[in-house]
Amino acid sequence: MPDYTSIETIRTLPGLRMAVLRGIPSPWSEAAKGIFHVKRLECVYGAQSDGDPDNAIAHYWGNSSVPVLLWNDDKPRSGWAEILILAERLTDSTPLIPDDAEARVDLFGVAHEICGEMGLGWSYRLVMTGDGQKGAFPAGVTRYLAAKYGHNPVHANAARRRVISILRLLSRRLESQEFLIGDQFTAADIYWATFANLIIPLPEELMPTVPMIRQAYDCKDEEILVAISPRLRAHQRRIYDEFLGLPVTL
Structure with missing residues (x-):
């Protein structure tokens, strides 16, 4: 089950991090979480928290839409296909894209x-x-x-x-x-x-x-x-x- 930290925190961490909205089953975010869960990928989740600027997701990335996926120093990802493809690249555990x-x-x-x-x-x-x-x-x-x-x-x-x-x-x-x-x-x-x-x-x-x-x-x-x-x-x-x-x- 995901624990949430601040948007400010995930900006500075290495590895896999994702900005989401808390309390709302946004299907694009929940699908990404599900992919990481099935593939056993560790991801740090960030949501609007005390200490973050107002509307922190839009403040940092120019748009309030979620999810925003961060991987090390790569550019942020938000599209469903690019998130899935990154997950497949990071581990071959439980392949979710067919070989055929x-x-x-x-x-x-x-x-x-x-x-x-x-x-x-x-x-x-x-x-x-x-x-x-x-x-x-x-x-x-x-x-x-x-x-x-x-x-x-x-x-x-x-x-x-x-x-x-x-x-x-x-x-x-x-x-x-x-x-x-x-x-x-x-x-x-x-x-x-x-x-x-x-x-x-x-x-x-x-x-x-x-x-x-x-x-x-x-x-x-x-x-x-x-x-x-x-x-x-x-x-x-x-x-x-x-x-x-x-x-x-x-």
Whole structure:
């Protein structure tokens, strides 16, 4: 389970460090944590603390988005793919990217559909901000997030359809195979388990969450929920039970 230090502290340490938000199951951050856990990589986690400047992540790295991953003196990383590739470079323990080229292409395609721009997380975030004025969050928070995420009516109109399409794709994949990439546990399974919390969050006792966030993450859209097959829903819990560990510490 991660312990947290200050943002200021992780800036000066060597090794693997990551800036995150405390109490919020940001799927990009939780996926990175899950990758490090599975691969047994030691990482120091930093979150806003007493003594840090206000909005320390933006202060030091120019953007308030998380995660921000630091490795020795390398430039900061924040993209899901570059974080995964670094983790694979650092240790061959529990490979999460297949050796087979076709399976590898499959993995990065599925992972992009979950983590990438206009993927599941990106699109559902637009669904949560509604029309940019009223959404799953209180109005003031919705307006802030809509501005931060560059709320675009064209993208927003397509976002719900994209979410449903991706969920149906993932559901179909598990109809005839054990994992999202054939019969091999990969990063794609970690991405699904962590990003699923945006729509079907783990119970409070297994993932204590800021109340406003838990309420916003509790999807009420029946068509979206129906697109998650029972097997896909069970796969989220299986990945936590067998690989990521419970309860989740945010």
